Amino acid sequence: MMDAFKLFFDYVGAFFILYMIGYASFLFLSVTVGSSVLYQLKQRNKLKNELQSEYYIPVSILVPAYNEAVTIEASIRSLLALEYKLYEIVVVDDGSQDDTSRIVCEAFRMQQISRPIQRKIPCQPEEFVFESHEWGVPITLIRKKNGGKADALNMGINACRYPYFICMDADSVLQYDSLEKIVRPVLEEGNVVAVGGAVRPCNGAEIENGRVISYHMPDRIIPCMQVLEYDRSFLAARILFDKFNGSVIISGAFGLFKKNIVIDAGGYDPTTMGEDMELVIKLHVFCREHNIPYRMRYATDAICWTQAPEHLKDLCRQRRRWHIGLFQSMIRHRQIFLNTKYGLVGMISYLYFLFYELLSPYIELFGLFTVVLAFAVDLINVPFMILFFAIYVVYSAILSLTAFFARIHTIDLKLTVTDTLKAVGLCVAEISCLRFILAWTRATALIGYRRKKHSWGTIQRQTIKFK
């Protein structure tokens, strides 16, 4: 019996060594590449190796909204303050049960109009359309039957006028220069079909007319940990994937897409929760299957400020949704797994997301279970285990802090000593505690997910304090 246990633990040990080496190497690569790209970008900006702001590509901003009465007005006002010459705002109210539409109509003096909308992508029918042209930027409000976020975005794509569109969340705020920055990759390369923007938690930031006036780490612990997590996982990893055209996620909170290619690919899939990831993988598949040369870029300096959940309950709910979305997207496009036809997207990106995102909560929980089991049968070296865990925490903490400081330094944010200490302390807590809580949340996310297919994610909203 003991021999069987030993054999089992040998295999488990070998598996985890390989698994952790893979993860450590990935994390290491992503943070080093991410940091160096950020510093290089800063140097480039200093030496004016950038396209000046005179070149404008017309852009439609799509704002899908569901029960956003609290935040929608501030969001639209912040969009009106963007420093960009040629854009329109299309708000799609997905059958809200609150006063979202009424607030928009009253705040922006919208007028009802019978506007024909071309159905290039199927979506739920509109109930009414309002327009306003008196703010310098055309605003359109479309109220439609509830169909989910993807369906609302499809309606926005059908209704928008310009060749590129931006999808964003109604509770987010774009930095004043974000449109100019997110459009740059399109001007720099001829075949860009999508550009991801950098999403940052705005908790702790004071923003006026889309500009950061002051910045400090959020007061609450949960959003504070997310700031660190965003920098490590989102910023660094996405820069690395961008290097080999392997991005499979462009956040639904801020991304730019070429409209005609999205329409040709079929638009957002309303049957998935992770419509943003699903669309990006779909675009990879579509372009490769039709031999269309394409690039997906990540614009690290195009910034969107978003409200990170303040409470653990909201955070868990958000992550559950993300995990279900990940699962659905990966299952739907499983044909690209290790398929050379899809290049590095299938060989690296898919593999990474499968093992280190989708399966990681199960693997981590399995790891904990084997530790307990090994302890029960007295087959574990406790001091070594503690040492190993400590190495893991310190290593991850260093990488988190490297990504965090690289980001802070390269966008000229100033931190106080208290903020720095907070970052150092909380990155350890994030790695050793929050990570496991979220692993459990993600591991249980798929239980009963089919019931929530079309639901919008809801977190406790706060009035946006953007001036």
Added chain:
Amino acid sequence: MRIENMIYIYGAVCASMILFNLVYNLLLTRSQPRMERRCRRIKAGVEAQLQESREKGQINPSHLSLLGRRLRRVNNLIAFNRALEELFEGRPEEKADYLHQIQSVMLSLALVYRTRNDMQAAYFAYFLSRTMQLRQMPIDSLQDIMLDYIGKHNLYCRVNGLNALYDFGTAERVAQALRIQDDGTVFLHEKILTEGLLSYKGDHDELIHILWSRLYTYSTHTKLAILNYIRFRSGDYCREMFSIMQDGREDKELRLSAIRYFGKYVYPPALNPLLTFLADPSPEHWEYATVAASSLANYAGERVISALTEALHSTSWYVRSAASQSLEHHHVNYSDLIDVVAGQDRYAREMITYRLESRKLRKQEVTPS
């Protein structure tokens, strides 16, 4: 053992990254005051030379050699650029005089930065485009060196180099530069080319004349940018554009650009071809019909109104939309279009109703308080 080594290596690299972060942060906090100091010093030096120039009629030769040495460092060049901008704000004549006197330094620096890495070379081209805006120094050799910058396989070198030439280059050099960037190695969006050409500080008629005479030496991509540029700058090329529009073997985008030209400049001989494009029912020609419908907004006459009204029944959404927009431009109202508004074709009815409502809405709207 190997795994332990790996952990050590990773740990060491992580520690160096943290160290790099700390050092970088330290340098960053000090770089701003250092740049301020540099800027102040340069300003004081230039001020002194200006004074000397006023008194003796020229600046001191030692200033030239000092600039020649110091500005080889890119940080000094950044500080110099900033100092000039601050110092000569609202004093263009003095700036022109000073820059004229340091021409030789610029020339030698252009040779120096030509061999530097792309990032620094691009900055030098940017610096030239900022300082030579007054076109007081169309030095031939400097323009020739700029062509070398544009020949580098780097987007920013090309864009900044082109911007510099738009500021102080001759039409001939700009045309050469466009040819050089057209080598297919670096993608330059046609918008960048068109907007750049529009910013040219010299004689646009001369530039357009040269570009047109060499149009067929450029790639389609650059040709398109040139045609768009001509559309924005000159109405004197109707005959030439007409032949492009009518040439069935010509690239689609170029023909569409030519059709747009006739939307901006009314040319009676173009009317019939435009109506023919609009009436073409072939689904693969919807783009020609759409652009023609938009261009017809500026052509008066019963035939035009009737063709646009007919186009409201097109199977293409885009043609219907463009036709309704042009009809709106012709100030038609409900009674003129009663057949459509009360007709059986729902798509045509919806489109024109929207346009007419939209016009009403715009009239009602007031400027925001």
